[in-house]
Amino acid sequence: MTQPTSLLRHQVARSALLRQRPGQVIAAVVLSMIVLAAIVPGLFTDGLPYEADPLATLQPPSLTHPFGTDANGRDVFTRVVYGARHSLLAGLGAVALAVTVGTLLGLIAGLGGRIADEIIMRLVDVTMSLPNLLLAMLVLTLAGPGALNSIYAIAIYIAPGYARLVRVQTMVIRRSEYVQAATALGLRRARVVLAHIVPNAFVPLLVLATIEVGTALVAAASLSFLGLGARPPAPEWGAMLAAGRDYFSVAWWTAVFPGLAITFTVLAITVVGGALQRRLEGLDGPEGGN
Amino acid sequence: MAVSDGGGAGPGLPDNRPIIEVENLTVTFGAIRAVRGVSFTVRSGECVAIVGESGSGKSVTARTLFGLPGSGATVDATTLRINGRDALTLREKQWRAVRARLGYVLQDALVSLDPLRRVGAEIAEPLRLHGVLARDRVPARVIELLRAVGVPEPQARAAQFPHELSGGLRQRALIASAIACDPDLLVADEPTTALDVSVQAQILRLLAERRREGTALLLISHDLAVVATLADRVLVMKDGVFVEDGPVAQVLEAPSHPYTRALLAAIPGAQSKGKWLSLPTGSAQADPVPAPSTPGPGEVVIEARGLVKRYGTRIAVNDVSFQLRAGQTLGLVGESGSGKTTIGRLVLGLLTPDHGEALVDGVAWSRMSGRRRREVRRHIQVVHQDPLSSFDPRFDVRQILDEALLVGGVPRAQRRARAVELLEQVGLDETMLHRRPARLSGGQRQRLAIARALAPGPRVLVCDEPVSSLDVSVQAQVLDLLVRLQRETGLAYLFISHHLGVIYHMSDEVVVLNDGRVVESGEVGQVFTAPRAEYTRELLAAIPTIRVPAGAGIGGSHAEFPQEATS
Numbered sequence: 001m002t003q004p005t006s007l008l009r010h011q012v013a014r015s016a017l018l019r020q021r022p023g024q025v026i027a028a029v030v031l032s033m034i035v036l037a038a039i040v041p042g043l044f045t046d047g048l049p050y051e052a053d054p055l056a057t058l059q060p061p062s063l064t065h066p067f068g069t070d071a072n073g074r075d076v077f078t079r080v081v082y083g084a085r086h087s088l089l090a091g092l093g094a095v096a097l098a099v100t101v102g103t104l105l106g107l108i109a110g111l112g113g114r115i116a117d118e119i120i121m122r123l124v125d126v127t128m129s130l131p132n133l134l135l136a137m138l139v140l141t142l143a144g145p146g147a148l149n150s151i152y153a154i155a156i157y158i159a160p161g162y163a164r165l166v167r168v169q170t171m172v173i174r175r176s177e178y179v180q181a182a183t184a185l186g187l188r189r190a191r192v193v194l195a196h197i198v199p200n201a202f203v204p205l206l207v208l209a210t211i212e213v214g215t216a217l218v219a220a221a222s223l224s225f226l227g228l229g230a231r232p233p234a235p236e237w238g239a240m241l242a243a244g245r246d247y248f249s250v251a252w253w254t255a256v257f258p259g260l261a262i263t264f265t266v267l268a269i270t271v272v273g274g275a276l277q278r279r280l281e282g283l284d285g286p287e288g289g290n
Numbered sequence: 291m292a293v294s295d296g297g298g299a300g301p302g303l304p305d306n307r308p309i310i311e312v313e314n315l316t317v318t319f320g321a322i323r324a325v326r327g328v329s330f331t332v333r334s335g336e337c338v339a340i341v342g343e344s345g346s347g348k349s350v351t352a353r354t355l356f357g358l359p360g361s362g363a364t365v366d367a368t369t370l371r372i373n374g375r376d377a378l379t380l381r382e383k384q385w386r387a388v389r390a391r392l393g394y395v396l397q398d399a400l401v402s403l404d405p406l407r408r409v410g411a412e413i414a415e416p417l418r419l420h421g422v423l424a425r426d427r428v429p430a431r432v433i434e435l436l437r438a439v440g441v442p443e444p445q446a447r448a449a450q451f452p453h454e455l456s457g458g459l460r461q462r463a464l465i466a467s468a469i470a471c472d473p474d475l476l477v478a479d480e481p482t483t484a485l486d487v488s489v490q491a492q493i494l495r496l497l498a499e500r501r502r503e504g505t506a507l508l509l510i511s512h513d514l515a516v517v518a519t520l521a522d523r524v525l526v527m528k529d530g531v532f533v534e535d536g537p538v539a540q541v542l543e544a545p546s547h548p549y550t551r552a553l554l555a556a557i558p559g560a561q562s563k564g565k566w567l568s569l570p571t572g573s574a575q576a577d578p579v580p581a582p583s584t585p586g587p588g589e590v591v592i593e594a595r596g597l598v599k600r601y602g603t604r605i606a607v608n609d610v611s612f613q614l615r616a617g618q619t620l621g622l623v624g625e626s627g628s629g630k631t632t633i634g635r636l637v638l639g640l641l642t643p644d645h646g647e648a649l650v651d652g653v654a655w656s657r658m659s660g661r662r663r664r665e666v667r668r669h670i671q672v673v674h675q676d677p678l679s680s681f682d683p684r685f686d687v688r689q690i691l692d693e694a695l696l697v698g699g700v701p702r703a704q705r706r707a708r709a710v711e712l713l714e715q716v717g718l719d720e721t722m723l724h725r726r727p728a729r730l731s732g733g734q735r736q737r738l739a740i741a742r743a744l745a746p747g748p749r750v751l752v753c754d755e756p757v758s759s760l761d762v763s764v765q766a767q768v769l770d771l772l773v774r775l776q777r778e779t780g781l782a783y784l785f786i787s788h789h790l791g792v793i794y795h796m797s798d799e800v801v802v803l804n805d806g807r808v809v810e811s812g813e814v815g816q817v818f819t820a821p822r823a824e825y826t827r828e829l830l831a832a833i834p835t836i837r838v839p840a841g842a843g844i845g846g847s848h849a850e851f852p853q854e855a856t857s
Contacts, residue, residue, distance in 0.1 A: 176679070178681055182693070184667060187697055195682075200684065
């Protein structure tokens with residue numbers, strides 16, 4: 001527990017952020033710990049996620065097992081730490097895929113002429129009219145359950161919203177004075193699109209996407225919970241939650257700690273993403289006036 | 291007090307009592323002292339003008355009179371009396387009673403009027419709020435007020451929303467709501483800055499009428515010419531203090547402070563033609579601009595032949611023709627909606643005309659291949675009215691210039707050095723390279739826009755209202771810069787503006803536009819001193835002008851607007 005304190009000190013030394021926005025600093029610290037756990041889980045625990053001790057099943061939290069053990073005698077803390085990688089990858093992967101596909105579709109719709117616009121946007125309308133989780137379950141039923149397939153399934157329902165956003169941004173920016181100025185300057189069309197339209201259409205999406213990593217993470221956990229995503233014995237938080245459900249009345253810790261992990265991760269991502277958004281908007285602020 | 295017509299003091303009976311008495315007023319925002327010990331008095335039937343540039347503290351002074359200096363402000367004064375009441379000790383509730391006797395007209399009527407409320411309701415509000423009139427008589431009074439400020443068809447207008455009215459009508463509606471309770475004092479903060487000249491003249495006439503009826507006027511403006519038509523006394527404000535205070539004739543004809551002299555010299559127009567607008571430090575006289583090294587106009591670089599552009603059923607540009615020669619400036623002048631900006635975009639090849647042709651070096655845009663168009667674009671660059679929105683918000687100064695130099699075919703290795711050269715050419719320096727335009731001042735942004743336009747090595751600059759959003763002295767610097775660049779490089783300018791003084795100062799030849807048509811064109815001195823078209827005459831007559839000691843203002847020596855004696 002010395003690590004978060006020293007990180008906090010570092011933050012305070014760099015700026016007065018802690019005093020002004022303590023929530024953001026705590027969220028940033030929590031998030032960096034989770035990311036660290038995803039990259040080097042060995043830093044936080046000596047155990048291994050599949051290591052079972054048949055003699056110590058369903059042990060309550062103690063000094064040797066801070067989060068207790070599950071029905072197979074595996075250390076819940078170790079599994080939660082190792083689960084960070086699964087959950088973060090699922091959230092990041094789904095959003096990254098959705099951003100890529102959504103941006104491409106949005107750009108084609110915004111710049112590619114009326115026919116392309118009509119086709120893409122009607123497809124987007126159809127996809128967005130279906131309930132999210134239902135669409136994901138449909139995809140997973142067709143493609144078969146699994147961690148990777150659940151990433152595709154989530155991306156498929158996030159991407160259309162991104163496509164819409166990018167399309168609108170593209171159309172606004174295409175008519176903006178700085179794009180006209182760039183054209184009047186004598187730049188090639190390709191450069192105007194790549195250097196001015198695409199990056200400026202992308203910035204608001206990036207901010208939205210940061211926050212949506214949390215949502216995608218919950219979706220991935222939900223799919224695992226339903227048995228459609230990552231399968232046991234993988235230390236995935238949703239799958240652990242599902243497994244812990246059966247023992248909830250006798251061993252609450254098997255479900256509560258993976259659940260808390262999901263909650264804190266999503267909360268941290270949302271707070272940090274929101275701060276990022278405000279900062280970017282603050283930077284854009286003075287443009288509106290003179 | 292019951293209000294039915296005219297004024298409480300009785301029309302035409304200015305009793306000369308002081309409405310505003312201010313002594314040693316200081317307004318501070320934290321460490322910033324916005325107003326630093328100013329004193330003035332405004333009497334009924336008198337018009338006092340505070341003249342100054344942005345940041346001089348003039349608007350803060352005006353707002354303080356309403357008890358609204360802004361958040362975090364500390365107000366201090368020896369005396370601050372409004373209508374005989376000591377305003378220093380007033381509580382919020384008491385302020386409301388004081389404000390009921392004052393009227394406030396702001397610059398931008400569109401943002402000052404509630405967009406979701408009909409004009410009539412907006413004007414009725416003060417009448418209801420201050421309970422000066424029986425409820426059932428309010429609607430009739432609203433119509434009366436609208437008629438009094440010269441709004442045609444007042445019944446129909448009262449039922450409309452602010453966005454449905456033109457800028458001039460909106461400003462009148464705002465004045466109507468300000469005078470609804472027949473105030474003792476009307477404060478007008480830049481009341482005509484956003485308006486076309488002919489509308490401006492109407493609004494000024496309206497304000498003069500109020501003053502004749504006994505209302506005291508406090509006019510806040512950066513425009514000395516506007517002030518000259520209306521004010522009895524002028525206070526010139528700079529950095530929170532009055533540097534000059536006197537009767538309007540004395541201040542304008544025999545200014546004692548160098549700042550006032552600089553402000554006067556910075557006004558572009560007939561009297562400034564052929565001279566620099568920025569005074570050399572310590573001098574009272576502007577220096578003449580040296581003659582161009584290559585005398586006489588060069589070959590035709592831009593030509594418009596019978597340009598027509600329609601938007602739906604509206605004809606924005608209707609049969610417009612002109613020629614622009616190397617080293618010359620052609621002014622396009624007209625009020626908003628006259629088609630000047632559309633012509634600029636046609637000439638730049640950004641729009642395709644429905645009829646006619648825009649030619650660059652004798653070749654029409656329509657006859658060029660895509661590659662050729664890009665090539666030609668290098669030679670004809672543009673400077674916008676709002677430079678900030680013409681820069682990619684993600685780019686810093688170096689990236690902006692780098693891209694323009696790329697167009698100019700400058701090799702990557704030389705671009706940085708060339709960018710610094712360009713910055714120095716427009717009066718900026720190397721330290722700006724890594725700043726973003728949002729962090730530059732208005733004048734610096736416009737200089738940067740000019741530097742970017744110069745980067746590809748153009749022969750023509752289309753300047754679309756390049757100084758309209760700038761303060762007088764910054765405007766003077768930017769115009770001087772453009773003149774100097776033309777002398778040095780032989781650039782040709784297509785200069786688009788609604789400001790006749792700026793056009794007169796800058797142009798060799800001028801094209802006067804109205805509703806997309808050419809009303810008149812020719813050598814600038816001839817058009818402005820001996821206009822042939824009725825429209826040009828009206829336009830010129832509408833300009834508020836200053837009688838300057840050196841001689842005549844634009845279009846003669848009248849220091850007033852038509853049908854209205856000023857003093």
